[in-house]
Amino acid sequence: MDSVSDPKPKPHRGIYLLPNLFTTGALFSGFYAVLAAFAGNYVDAAIAVFVAGILDSLDGRVARLTNTQSEFGVQYDSLSDMCSFGIAPAVVMYCWSLSTLKTYGPFWGKLGFGAAFVYAACAALRLARFNTQVGVADKRYFQGLASPAAAGLLMSSLWAANEYGINGTMAQFVAPFLTVLAGGLMVSRVRYWSFKSGPKSDKVPFAIIPIAVLVLVALYVDTALVLFVIAGLYVLSGPLLTLWGMREARGRRDVRSDDAKPGAEPPP
Template sequence: MVAPNAVTAMALCFGLTGVRYGISGEWERAVAAIIIAGVLDGLDGRIARMLRGESRFGAELDSLSDVIAFGVAPALILYLWSLQAMPQAGWIFALCHALSCALRLARFNANIDADEQPHKSAGFLTGVPAPAGAGLTFMPLYLWLVTGLDIFRAWYVVAPWAVFVAFLMISSIATYSWTALRLRKTVRLEAIALAGLLAALLMTNPWLTLLAISGVYILLIPFGMISYARVRRAKPIAAKPVV
């Protein structure tokens, strides 16, 4: 249990460290801390399964970490970076992100032992996961870091986008999960090469790369909905007995 839960605790601390950098106006470090928290969040579950260290305690700690690192921390960073300039209602839009993240994780915990989970059984997720939601809500910040244009920092750009991402997190749309991705043997070497190049791009031009990744993720959402609908239509047919 110790190793995966330690990774989860590290993700939590990186999320809170992002707030610390946001308070001091170090926006690049603030976003980088949240991104690192997202990477660690993707590793803890795999480490737990690999070491057979899965536990109810770990699941609860993971949810609490996600709420803070990908709900509260991004909301505070967005508010400090842009939304505080919005007359009166800026804090409300920041709360939308944090609240939606908490509601999404509460729904996940409530359904964790449910027998009927259509999206999960088909290899999909329900709504946008919390780490992806945190990454998507920073898209205006990525654009600002890439272009230097203050229009992307304006509250009337950031506020609607924050609400849109918050809706994606609590929605019931089907989104791709790692288990839904199946690579053919003929393209596995190409996929490994692409992963290496992506890592290099993240080191050399992180904000433009994160912007591209976020854009691709947004574009994949409709395809995930279509794929899930196709899977759900095919399942009842496959279940019919052969006469």
């Protein structure tokens, strides 16, 4: 009598089309940003990175809505993010401003190159850490600045500077610090709101609608400046949120230590 053995399930060879199309669009936008930077079209490059951010925010939502999540999609999205929010912003900042430091000598040229590489390396480390913490970390928060937000800070600053007549040479001593700051925040332990814990129902407070209208009007009036302000406020929110969390944790420890003292009355 032949023994019966359970065959191992064969892996699925196909991939889900719809969410991966959005990921491919984000990858294309990041690649276009690199080519636009080489051609000297820096504003176009910045806009392309923002388009990549929009597409990147949609692919995961589309996958969840259509129940087409897959491990392939997760890995593909991570590689796309590295191109669009790691390599592309670093190249754009280097071509726009950081490369102009070499006019002051070899040391300064290496400093500009190093700042761009630090940002790219921090983006890679940020994505690797995020992938290893999926399913473990609190979904309400990001540990460190997310790479799309870091890219948004750099690209919005470039776009706003260009709109107000500030070229890369004029910003050459600010760009390295901003680039390294964005990279450092990505690998830091500073907490940022992830906006993944949305409202519990489909209804939102009425005040949200007028605020949304004001934001849309402001974006129409001065898109670059408003995007830079939004990015800057979000970057500043991380340290404030972290300090608030540390204060609350310290308060809870003080309460527990007071309760543990001899003669302390038990909590009701």
